[in-house]
Amino acid sequence: MIKSNIKLLVLSFLLLISLKPLQSAEMVDPIKVEWSFKGLTGTFDRASLQRGFQVYKEVCASCHSMQYLSYRNLGEPGGPEFSEIEVKAIAASFEIEDGPDDQGEMFTRPGKPSDKFKNPYPNVKAAIAANGGAYPPDMSVLVKARKGGANYIYSVLVGYEDPPPGVTLDDGVYYNKYMIGNKIKMPNNLSDGLVEYSDGTESTVDQMAKDVTTFLAWAAEPELEERHRTGVKVIIYLILLTILVYLSMKKIWSRIDSEI
């Protein structure tokens, strides 16, 4: 009796959930990409992360901040894993404001690995003013902050289209198939051959979009590889312990005449 009731319960719940597609007809589902970091043992593609950083640095970073990352993160395990020398060179290529010094003056100096990523604008208002009234969101946790995650970010990057007939766009507004509401203030910044990859990979729009999305996914979850590795170990340990405890339980309960 209870079993058939549970079946009924599950069925009616599934029925209810299947009503969902009636609701959201307007949104286009993002493209599904087979990311290397998906799944229980997913890891980042190291080369893709390094290329993605290059796209970020040469394209995105002129408008988007990434304030929660430090240059040292680029050399840490589980990330792009640039060498120590490379990280120092990357950091030193930025002029960072520091101070005040003994005279009470602010000064600039070359960046150090311990510095946070340099913001392109002095503050949010300046960023809004420079971008036609739209704030280019900070990209540190952007992948976690969007429904659809990495798939969504990638889709938006490759989703620029001419607006369908009947849709008029204001100046500085672009049509994007995957953006919520289809209107986006970020222009299509990617074009084939835009960056020159040092590893010789051909920089198609698709390749750059994938690389930079991989980089952003790592930036949002720098712990991902360690999390997956630890998770597998923890679950194996728990399963083994569960089996041992189950056998002990059987043994203990066998002392009395009862079903367990």
Next chain:
Amino acid sequence: MSEHEYTPKSKAGKWFNDRLPLLTLGAHLTDYPTPKNLNYWWTFGGILTFCLITQIVTGIVLAMHYVAHADLAFASVEHIMRDVNYGWLIRYIHSNGASMFFLAVYIHIFRSLFYGSYKSPREVIWIIGLMIYLLMMAAAFMGYVLPWGQMSFWGATVITNLFSAIPLVGDSITTWLWGAYSVDNPTLNRFFSLHYLIPFLILGLVVLHIWALHVPGNNNPVGIDIKKPSKDTVPFHPYITIKDAFALLVFMIIFAGFVFFTPNVLGHSDNYIPANPLVTPAHIVPEWYLLPFYAILRSVPDKLGGVILMFSAIFILFVLPWLDTSKVRSAVFRPIYRQFFWILVIDVLMLGYVGAMPAEGIYLVLARVGTIYYFLHFIVVMPVVGYLEKTDPIPMSISEPVLTGGAEPSLARKINDKV
């Protein structure tokens, strides 16, 4: 409530126990006669204790690194995720732990509903349990505000605004809760303070909950009173401890699955956008465990009406022991009530589902039907079914499968007399 008096063997033990009978308490807890037929639905008490301890321990560590300030909170959470050793693990355990805590508490509550554990003589256990549940909701809500993301901010705005529905003094109360004229830094500060306090109140109530349980002893799947200790009982240790440990480990595997492989699936992506009072999210939704109540709130077109109904949905549970007129505890022997029990489960799940959907069209209709049924179940179904239902024969004891043959056994009458 074992019969024999415990005396420590060592002289020092006896000296201490005469002054503070901690050892007697320990002996009571290990010997505590427990019905031997408890099924796995009874393991959630232990699991919930584990959840509470986990939340307190991880929470204390998080509080060492978190900064309760509107300008710094979001950044301090990212600091925990990126720079604190295993900060990501501690935070993900804490945030997913809240969900696991509620998953367990809902199973625990529905277990009680199915087997009639709230009935005489266990009304006080039930009421303390509901107080724990209320405090859990308060703690979880305030905890969700602390990362100061968009959903934190707007969730806090929606929930605190509910109090403005109170006639005459509503606006003043809301301002008083905020400590400002909107959800702002003072709100965040007090929420942090209360979020740290409430778990310890819960801990105190858990002690009372277990104390109250140990007076009449556990209910059991058959729902009959049993002699303690007897052939029907086993000592708590090792029989129940090992069974609880096994169930807890299975629970931990699921818990770890969330923490390590989908740590954000139960949260809302908008909460990784820093709070912005000028931008309202498209859909403001609470965490999943509050959705049924959110659906009830939104099913009423009038704000005050919705608030009253939502709070009534919880407070009606406090009088449940007196709304249920049945002489039989366990739904195993209540063929009619059992059907209604499962309808209630479906109803609550449906309310939770529509709570996550926009309040319009079919969802609004479902929310209203679900809300009406929810109250009908407690106000009409429980008292009426209790009177009219012809219950199945009840066994005389757990060990004896022999049935008494009648739906009106002396045992059932005995239960009734106590009411």
